[in-house]
Amino acid sequence: MTPTHLDVSAGDRVLDYTRRFQRFHEDVVVPLEVELARQKVGTPWQPALDDAGRMHPQVWQARREVQRRAAAAGLYAPHIPVSLGGGGFSRMEMMHVEEFVYHTSGLGLGLAALAWTEGPAPHLVHAGAAVRRDFVEPLMSGEITAAFANTEPDAGSDVLGMRTRAERRGSGWVLSGRKAWITNAPYCDAAQVVAVTEPGAGTRSLTMFLVEADRPGFRRGPDNRTILDDGMTGELILENVQVPDENRIGEVGQGFAIAMTFINWRRVCRGGMCAGWNRLLVERAVRYAKARQYGGEPIAALQSVRHQLADMEADRYSARATSLMAQAELDELGPFAVPLAPAARRLISVLKVVNDEAFFRIADRAVQIHGAAGLRLGSVEEKLFRLARNLRIPAGTVEIQRNAIARELVAGA
Known part of the structure; x- marks a missing residue:
């Protein structure tokens, strides 16, 4: 039965966040949007695309500026646990925060002030010390961006049908496979790659790894032009990419969860x-x-x-x-x-x-x-x-x- 005592109101912490976001939007976001309009490079929601079909670099840089400055202002990651440096907001609090941000920003640059797929996410509580130091901390500060690499050309909703493999090699792993329809694939500094480590083990067959974009064998595949036409979706290709075991996120076999x-x-x-x-x-x-x-x-x-x-x-x-x-x-x-x-x-x-x-x-x-x-x-x-x-x-x-x-x-x- 549904509990009858649930409080769905916005508390003081949410009201403080929305006041600060409103000021940030007026002082930081609006001037950047005005400058983008002057440059005639499209808008945050309808950017001009380069010859490769990717978001115009000036639009991308404007989004990155908003992310970095939002992080510095304590606005970027209210949804992340305090243990990772976030605000520790509950889902109820985030419901009110997200509603305010999306209504205030519409389709503008203000949306980049609140972490999306390319930013920090709650699953990173499962990251070990090395990943937290080298990846989570700069991600939280907006210094880098990420991609969540799960979907494949022949495996979408059927997650267990993926073909990307991670094989033990000494003290580390070797990953090979192809990921498709990945948001931020053209720009990510690192990808969180889900791969098969034990074929046939059902929901225990997968493990997640952090793969930095500058590792040998990691490359960006073709862009996937979608209905959004925002120049941010593409493929990631891994060809015998070696990663240390410390790059594993969670336990072996815990990747599905x-x-x-x-x-x-x-x-x-x-x-x-x-x-x-x-x-x-x-x-x-x-x-x-x-x-x-x-x-x-x-x-x-x-x-x-x-x-x-x-x-x-x-x-x-x-x-x-x-x-x-x-x-x-x-x-x-x-x-x-x-x-x-x-x-x-x-x-x-x-x-x-x-x-x-x-x-x-x-x-x-x-x-x-x-x-x-x-x-x-x-x-x-x-x-x-x-x-x-x-x-x-x-x-x-x-x-x-x-x-x-x-x-x-x-x-x-």
Whole structure:
């Protein structure tokens, strides 16, 4: 049963963070966005791409500047445990933080102030002393960026179908394989690579390793142009890459559980991310409907438009309410525990599928209300529609989430 005593309000620590982020956004982010606009190199959400199809270097450097300065201001990693130098915020606190950041930033550079896939993630509590010193510390300060290398050309949702291998060689390991659809592959300073160490051992067959990008045999493959068209996705190729055992993250055979910790982090972040963007889309749709004229009246007077606005708000509210309750329950269960409680697995999947689908419906209606203006390439509505469509696949498709929800329901019946 769902607990009845859960507090879903934002506390003093969240309010302090949001005040500081607002100042950071005004003092640091906005001037950088103005400078990018002056340089005519695209926008943070629709960057110009170079000949290789990668994000324009000036846009990338602007994002890196925001990351470094956010880290210095104590804004970059509130979600990371205090033991790793982070803020130690709970998932409930992060829900409110993420909602504020995504609503305030929209699609701008401010999003880089809060660590995403290329930054520190909760699974790094399993890193040993050497990895913490050489990788986690500079990652936390924004000095370097990372990639999470799990997906392969023929292994996406079927994680256990991956072919990348790590074989014992003396006191270290030799890794060979190919990873695809990897965010930050073109730029990462190091990759967290999941590889098979014991074929046929099921969920104990995988282990995670830190692989620095300057190691012999590590190279960047072709870019993967996606619906986002942001120049940040590509392939990583490992050809007999040697790493010491101290580069292992977690125990041998623990790679599946640790990889799922990372993936589940991306899933639970949907709550605040989608809440922020949904609120932005609803606000913009209402403003546009009140301003746009049809037959001498604003289109907001038309019942067909009013119903679309009402449906957007119903989706926004219900997804946000689901997220708040789920995050609070997850804090009690342990959102990143290894092993993860079955009830937590179910809640994480519920959170992701509800937000993915509500966000998609809201973005779709936002484009419709804006009409031709919503179809303009690079508009907020057009880009968020593409983002919404994209989100239903990474970190486990919505179909996989439904399978997981049903499996836990049936097993617990």
